[in-house]
Amino acid sequence: MTDRFLKACRREPVDRTPLWIMRQAGRYLPEYRELRQKVDFLTLCKTPELAVEASLQPLRRFPLDASIIFSDILLPLEALGVKMTFNPGPKLAEPVRTRAQVDALESRPAAEAVPFVGEAVRLLRRELDGRTPVIGFCGAPFTLAAYLVQGEGKEGFGAVKTMLYREPATLAHLLEKLTAAMIDYLRLQIAAGAQAVQIFDSWAGLLAPMQYESFALRWVRAIVDGVADLGAPIIYFVNGGPHLLEDAATSGADVLGLCWRTPLDVAAVRVGPAIALQGNLDPHALFAEPAEVTKLANDVLARVAGRPGHIMNLGHGILPDTPIASVEALVAAVQATARRDAA
Ligand code: CP3
Numbered sequence: 300m301t302d303r304f305l306k307a308c309r310r311e312p313v314d315r316t317p318l319w320i321m322r323q324a325g326r327y328l329p330e331y332r333e334l335r336q337k338v339d340f341l342t343l344c345k346t347p348e349l350a351v352e353a354s355l356q357p358l359r360r361f362p363l364d365a366s367i368i369f370s371d372i373l374l375p376l377e378a379l380g381v382k383m384t385f386n387p388g389p390k391l392a393e394p395v396r397t398r399a400q401v402d403a404l405e406s407r408p409a410a411e412a413v414p415f416v417g418e419a420v421r422l423l424r425r426e427l428d429g430r431t432p433v434i435g436f437c438g439a440p441f442t443l444a445a446y447l448v449q450g451e452g453k454e455g456f457g458a459v460k461t462m463l464y465r466e467p468a469t470l471a472h473l474l475e476k477l478t479a480a481m482i483d484y485l486r487l488q489i490a491a492g493a494q495a496v497q498i499f500d501s502w503a504g505l506l507a508p509m510q511y512e513s514f515a516l517r518w519v520r521a522i523v524d525g526v527a528d529l530g531a532p533i534i535y536f537v538n539g540g541p542h543l544l545e546d547a548a549t550s551g552a553d554v555l556g557l558c559w560r561t562p563l564d565v566a567a568v569r570v571g572p573a574i575a576l577q578g579n580l581d582p583h584a585l586f587a588e589p590a591e592v593t594k595l596a597n598d599v600l601a602r603v604a605g606r607p608g609h610i611m612n613l614g615h616g617i618l619p620d621t622p623i624a625s626v627e628a629l630v631a632a633v634q635a636t637a638r639r640d641a642a
Pocket residue numbers: 321322323324325326335340367368369370371372373385387388389436452499501538615616
């Protein structure tokens with residue numbers, strides 16, 4: 300098994316830099332689009348055989364170093380009684396705006412509410428047969444709250460920020476419930492065989508440093524504390540967070556996932572050597588010509604060459620129209636690090 304991904308999470312020596320791509324299973328792949336012609340997104344997520352097929356698709360094309368379970372950060376909210384649709388973005392049947400609505404959220408065990416996720420992880424482990432490790436994931440509480448309070452994805456997520464200022468205790472109560480649900484959800488995935496987990500904080504960057512500690516980071520820390528005993532490395536991805544880096548690095552996670560906005564060498568100095576780094580090629584860089592993609596990927600790699608603990612990735616999810624040739628150029632650039640290191 301290629302365990303360079305898990306080794307890099309732990310800042311152990313590796314034969315070359317590992318690579319996986321956030322949202323690697325998805326619409327930039329023709330075979331994913333074909334699968335989606337036949338079945339809607341929620342059915343895909345809820346049918347273990349189909350979810351595993353979506354997870355495996357990128358690995359058949361590219362020699363990636365990890366596989367991520369196919370699901371969505373919002374799906375486990377069904378355990379709280381939240382109803383949603385996707386087209387393609389999420390839309391909740393009802394936004395959660397009041398204290399009474401927060402109080403009314405249920406807390407069913409993930410194993411009961413979303414059993415298909417555990418089944419998919421088990422099946423994926425079996426299908427991979429040790430070829431790559433499996434990454435499980437969840438949304439960070441603030442990011443989940445941003446969708447729950449807004450009811451859908453919306454630039455700026457004004458509704459959750461309004462709640463933060465008008466009813467901070469209601470928001471704290473919501474975050475507390477989400478934290479408990481995500482601990483249970485990650486534990487389910489790790490028990491089913493996930494060998495690492497990533498916490499996606501896609502919207503933490505909406506917070507100023509003064510608010511980030513109490514409305515985002517402390518809840519992420521609670522999740523890290525709540526699953527650490529299981530021994531799976533934890534990646535904490537913070538999008539839009541150049542102003543939050545030093546704080547984000549204290550979450551307790553093994554790896555800090557960086558968005559594309561901060562050069563890796565600058566981030567490395569700011570957070571110090573005690574945490575691995577993941578990232579951070581700009582997803583839009585993959586719209587350059589392949590030769591330019593190679594240069595841009597090499598630039599990212601060079602910024603942390605020799606620093607223990609780097610996992611190559613994009614600085615946010617891969618975009619739906621990304622050319623396959625660009626992904627191939629990225630993969631080749633990473634593979635060339637083995638030859639460089641050996642030379
Ligand atoms: O390879 C993988 O990473 C697949 C699993 C995965 C999906 N969503 C599948 C998906 C993961 C890890 C996610 C995470 C996710 N979902 C995040 C965090 C990462 C980030 O991008 O910031 C967020 C914020 C969501 C919420 C969400 N789900 C949005 C905003 C959308 C629509 C637009 C988009 O970005 O694709 C979705 C739908 C979704 N989730 C799709 C996929 C493949 C597209 C649905 C389709 O096939 O029509």
